Structure formats: C-alpha cells, structure tokens
Amino acid sequence: LGQLLVLKLGQKLNEGKTKQIIELADESGHVLVQSKDQITAGNAARKDQMEGKAAIANRTTSCVFKLLQEAGIKTAFVRQQSETAFVAARCEMIPIEWVCRRLATGSFLKRNPGVKEGYRFSPLKMEMFFKDDANNDPQWSEEQLLEKKFCLAGLTIGRCEVDIMNRTTVAIFEILERAWATQNCTLVDMKIEFGVNVSSKEIVLADVIDNDSWRLWPAGDRGQQKDKQVYRDLKEVTPEAMQMVKKNFEWVSERVKLLLEPQASGRVVVLMGSISDLAHCEKIRKACGSYGIPCVLRVTSAHKGPDETLRIKAEYEGDGVATVFVAVAGRSNGLGPVMSGNTAYPVINCPPITPDWGAQDVWSSLRMPSGLGCSTVLSPDAAAQFAAQIFGLSDHLLWAKLRASMLNTWVSLKQADQKLQACSL
Ligand SMILES: Nc1ncnc2c1ncn2[C@@H]1O[C@H](COP(=O)(O)OP(=O)(O)OP(=O)(O)O)[C@@H](O)[C@H]1O
Ligand SMILES: *[C@@H]1O[C@H](CO)[C@@H](O)[C@H](O)[C@H]1NC(C)=O
Ligand SMILES: *[C@@H]1O[C@H](CO)[C@@H](O)[C@H](O)[C@H]1NC(C)=O
Ligand SMILES: *[C@@H]1O[C@H](CO)[C@@H](O)[C@H](O)[C@H]1NC(C)=O
Ligand SMILES: *[C@@H]1O[C@H](CO)[C@@H](O)[C@H](O)[C@H]1NC(C)=O
Ligand SMILES: CC(=O)N[C@H]1CO[C@H](CO)[C@@H](O)[C@@H]1O
Ligand SMILES: [Mg+2]
Numbered sequence: 074l075g076q077l078l079v080l081k082l083g084q085k086l087n088e089g090k091t092k093q094i095i096e097l098a099d100e101s102g103h104v105l106v107q108s109k110d111q112i113t114a115g116n117a118a119r120k121d122q123m124e125g126k127a128a129i130a131n132r133t134t135s136c137v138f139k140l141l142q143e144a145g146i147k148t149a150f151v152r153q154q155s156e157t158a159f160v161a162a163r164c165e166m167i168p169i170e171w172v173c174r175r176l177a178t179g180s181f182l183k184r185n186p187g188v189k190e191g192y193r194f195s196p197l198k199m200e201m202f203f204k205d206d207a208n209n210d211p212q213w214s215e216e217q218l219l220e221k222k223f224c225l226a227g228l229t230i231g232r233c234e235v236d237i238m239n240r241t242t243v244a245i246f247e248i249l250e251r252a253w254a255t256q257n258c259t260l261v262d263m264k265i266e267f268g269v270n271v272s273s274k275e276i277v278l279a280d281v282i283d284n285d286s287w288r289l290w291p292a293g294d295r296g297q298q299k300d301k302q303v304y305r306d307l308k309e310v311t312p313e314a315m316q317m318v319k320k321n322f323e324w325v326s327e328r329v330k331l332l333l334e335p336q337a338s339g340r341v342v343v344l345m346g347s348i349s350d351l352a353h354c355e356k357i358r359k360a361c362g363s364y365g366i367p368c369v370l371r372v373t374s375a376h377k378g379p380d381e382t383l384r385i386k387a388e389y390e391g392d393g394v395a396t397v398f399v400a401v402a403g404r405s406n407g408l409g410p411v412m413s414g415n416t417a418y419p420v421i422n423c424p425p426i427t428p429d430w431g432a433q434d435v436w437s438s439l440r441m442p443s444g445l446g447c448s449t450v451l452s453p454d455a456a457a458q459f460a461a462q463i464f465g466l467s468d469h470l471l472w473a474k475l476r477a478s479m480l481n482t483w484v485s486l487k488q489a490d491q492k493l494q495a496c497s498l
Contacts, residue, residue: 080105080154086163091130092281097160102272103151106281107158129326131157133283136329137249141278144248144473145481146241149268149279164268164279165225168204169218171238173197173246174262178288178295179302181262184212190295197243204266215239226269228276233491237276237484238267244480245278248473252332253289255469258299261288284322299325332469339395339464341368341457344385344412346402348372353425353453354401360457364474366464368457374402375411382408386416395467397460399423400447404430406437413447419463420447423456 083096086104095105108130131153138150138159149161174181177192181200201218202210215235223230242265250260264286268279291297304318341361343354354370361368373382389396398420400409409422422438438449450456458475465472 080160091285096163100160102163102270103160104163105154105158106161108281129322130281130283131155131159132326133329134281135159136333137282138278140252140332140470140473141245141248141477143470145477146245146248147275147277149270149277161279162268162270162272162277164270164277166266166268166279167223167225167230167238167276169213169238170202170204170210170264170266171242172200172202172262172264173242174200175246175250176259176261176290178261197246199239199242202264226271226274228269228274233487234276236487240480240483241267241276241278244476248469248476249282249287251469251472251476255336256328256331257292258328259290259293261290263287284325289325335470336468337395337464339366339397339460339468340389341366341397341399341460342389343368343370343399343401344382344408345370345372346374346376346406346408350401350403350425353423356453357399357401357423357456360454361460364457364461364471366457366461366471373408375407376405379411382411383415386412390416390418395464397421397463399456399460401425403427404434404437406434409438409447409449410441410445413445414442419460421456421459422447422449423451423453424449426451 081098082105083098085093085095087094091109093107093109095107097103097105135150135153138148142148142150149164151160151162153159174194175197176190177185177188177194177198178190181198182188182190201213201215203213203217204210218230218235219232221230228234245265246260246263249263253260263282265278265282266280267276269275270277288302289299291299299321303321307314307318341357343357345351345354351370358368358370371385373385375382386398389398396418398412398416398418400406400412400420400422401424402408403425406422406424409420409424413420424434424438426435435449435451438447441447448459450459461471461475465475
C-alpha cells in the first residue's frame, strides 16, 4: 500500500469482474491494473470473496509476464506496483479471446463430440472467441474477425494483425508449456487477450495470465488439476471446499516463481588461433551476451602450441559447468578438429573467412577425420546462436529467448512486406 500512495491515480477507466483499470496522472500512456479480491465462474453467477486471491493472482500474472517479457515477447506489463496491482501500458483491448490447446478438454469436447478428453493436438489447436457476455462469447472464424474491421487506437485489425496474434499466441503457449514442464506440469490449454499499446500502436499481449487463463495438470494427470476448474466443479461452496481451491491456487502461485529460475548455466569458451582474430571473437562474445551466456576468450594455436591448447581445454573440463567451445582459426583450422577429437563437449568451428582463400580454407573445418562431430558456422552471430540452442535444450529461459526471437523475426518480415505493399499502392 505504501508504494501505491506514491502513485498519483487519475480516473478509473474501466472496471470488470476481476479488476479495475486506473489512469496514472504522472505517467501518460500507463495504467494501474488493480486485482479485486474475489473469484468468479460462470459469468459471475457464482461469486465468492476469497481472501488473498488477488495477491496470488498478482504474483501469477507478474511472474508469467516477466518470463515472457524477458524472453522478448511484447507485453503490456511494465512493473509490479503492489501486492495486488501492476503498472501496464494503456491499451485499447481487442475484444477477442485467443485460445490455444495442447490437449482436448472442456468446451472443445462439447463442440466436437466424438473427440476423447486428452486428444493431443500437434500442431497446437487455435480457436478464437468474440468477447460478448450477452451472447456467451461466441466462437469466431478468422473471416468473421476480418470482416468486423475493428479499429483500435488507430490500428485496423486486418490480415496482418490477425496473423501476428495467431502466431504470437502459439509462441506464448510453447514458452509457457516448456516452462511448466520443468515443474512436471502439463499446460493443457490457455486463453489470452491482446491490446494495442495506445502510444506505439503495437499489438501486445495484455490483460493478465493467471489461474483463470489456463489448465494445468501436474504430471499430465487431470485428477491432480490445479486450475480454476476445481472451483467450477465444486458441488457446494463450503468453507472447507473454498480452502481447498485456495490451497490449489497457492500451489500454482508458489510454483510459478520457480518458472523464472534458470535451470542450468553454461558457458562459451572461444579459442582463437591468433590475437589477430580478436575482432571476430568479440562479435561472438557480444552475441552470447544478448542471450545472457557468459563467454571467455582465449588465444591458443593447435598447430604451434598443442600442449597449451589441451591444457586450456582441461581448465574448462571437470568443474561441472556445461561448456561449448568455439574454435576461431584462419587459414588451416587445426584448432576445432583437435579440440573436437579431445573433448566430449560440443565444438563449433567459426573460421574468420577471408575473400582471397576462404573457399579453400573452409574445407579445413568441414572435412574431418572419422569420429569427430564438430559443426561449422561462418558468422559470429550464428556461432553464439548455435551455442544458445545447445544450452536451450536444458534451459527453458534461454529456449524462450530463441523462440521469441524466431517470432519477432517472423513479425518483422510480415510488417516489412505490409509496409512495402502499402507504399507501392
Ligand atoms: N493494459 C490495459 N489497458 C486497458 N485496459 C485493460 C488493460 N488490461 C486489461 N484491460 C481491460 O480492463 C477491463 C477489466 O478487466 P476484467 O478482467 O475485470 O473484466 P471482465 O469483467 O473479466 O470483462 P472481460 O470479459 O472484458 O474480461 C477489461 O475490459 C480488460 O480488457
Ligand atoms: C491460426 O493459424 C493457423 C495456421 O495458419 C490456422 O490453421 C488457424 O485457423 C488460425 N486460427 C485462428 C483461430 O485464426
Ligand atoms: C519430475 O518428475 C521426475 C520423474 O518422475 C522427477 O525425477 C523430478 O524430481 C520431478 N521434478 C519436479 C520439479 O517435481
Ligand atoms: C508502449 O509504447 C510506447 C511508445 O512507443 C513505448 O515507449 C512503451 O515502452 C510501450 N509499452 C510497453 C509496455 O510495451
Ligand atoms: C491461479 O491458481 C492458483 C492455484 O491454483 C491460485 O492460487 C491463484 O489465485 C489463481 N489465480 C487466479 C486469478 O485465479
Ligand atoms: C503479495 C504478493 O504476493 N505480492 C507479489 C506480487 O508479485 C510480485 C512479483 O512476483 C512480488 O514481488 C510481490 O511480492
Ligand atoms: Mg477479464
């Protein structure tokens, strides 16, 4: 509450069943999203105050948005403000619920009789629902959304915007699915909403992601579900039953914090055959930094000082830190192959190719003796990215960055094309 007093609140912009949206007098373009202390189901037909629920919802939303934000997904979330409130970009909300499913359950089974609960969707199943309480949020097709030509904060929701939301929903699901897997929890399905940031006119993930937004089955077992379904399924709302729902909520909100914890931390060791390769190696280090991977640079030549090369290698073996070696050697690359033949850690060749002899030199990185498994990439960025992909196998936070970056590249291409088409009209 102390922190809250520091904020100068403007007028209340909106109030729904679970939260209030309040203007911030001193931060234009931002709002305070304040959770209300109650749980609703069946469109508020069932309403019970649940002490502490808002705080738990706050924690869930902040952790999930933080995870996505750090991965590089564009969200409205700015910062946690108090136990029950966070500051977000002011958005005009697109009145669509995007639903993404891995396993069939709930309303999908009713709409698709014959499909058994637990049917696995691969690729993920996408659905959208128009937010219209009076008509029970009807399911919509893409065509229905396109024909509506919604205009929010000056942005018309057309083909490009719909594709971006669809793709972003899939990326968000995959990131959260991977994160929950670290807790042995299956993310069964999820619903999210997008808004248009009124300042940037960009589509961003908005509203909240909390217990109401997903189904989670610990160990893939519906019987142990920890989501709001438990509340919906209650036959009678007794204090004991509500206590159980709250305990489930707490179970999730305790675990959601663990989603932000790195699983393992690795390191990249770049070996260069000569100090003249330093500029190339600095680019690798910089790119590793963008993934948050520590990177050390060493100079050693496998041709001129093989004893030193193996001694340096030994420094990074056996201390329990997962290591990827990157070998940078011009002309004849002996460094990568010698490393690869003498360590079980992965080795990536990244030779600094020159215009004169590059076409010949590259063969020293490609044509290997049998038994060696080093890879070769030519750009420093690619070397760092490949190392990140290796660490991403066991680090969901790193994997999330790679996944978000793939999405953002796709979105940039889409937007560049749209801009070009608009200009040539
Ligand atoms: N960053 C934001 N900027 C502006 N409005 C927002 C933002 N985040 C959420 N909102 C909107 O605030 C309103 C209140 O939220 P709440 O979830 O309580 O509504 P609700 O009763 O569940 O109604 P709805 O069916 O629209 O979700 C919603 O219309 C929601 O879309
Ligand atoms: C999302 O995109 C997929 C793949 O292009 C498409 O099959 C699906 O119909 C889209 N879903 C919605 C709800 O728009
Ligand atoms: C997940 O399950 C595996 C295998 O059952 C177990 O070894 C591991 O400790 C579990 N992890 C968590 C976080 O519960
Ligand atoms: C919203 O857009 C403004 C203007 O571009 C930008 O400064 C701000 O960071 C955006 N907010 C969020 C949360 O993305
Ligand atoms: C999310 O779920 C957890 C546990 O199931 C619960 O503690 C929390 O209150 C839920 N949040 C919301 C908004 O329902
Ligand atoms: C009361 C409470 O749980 N508040 C939390 C809201 O979420 C942030 C981010 O996880 C926490 O730092 C607060 O403690
Ligand atoms: Mg809502």
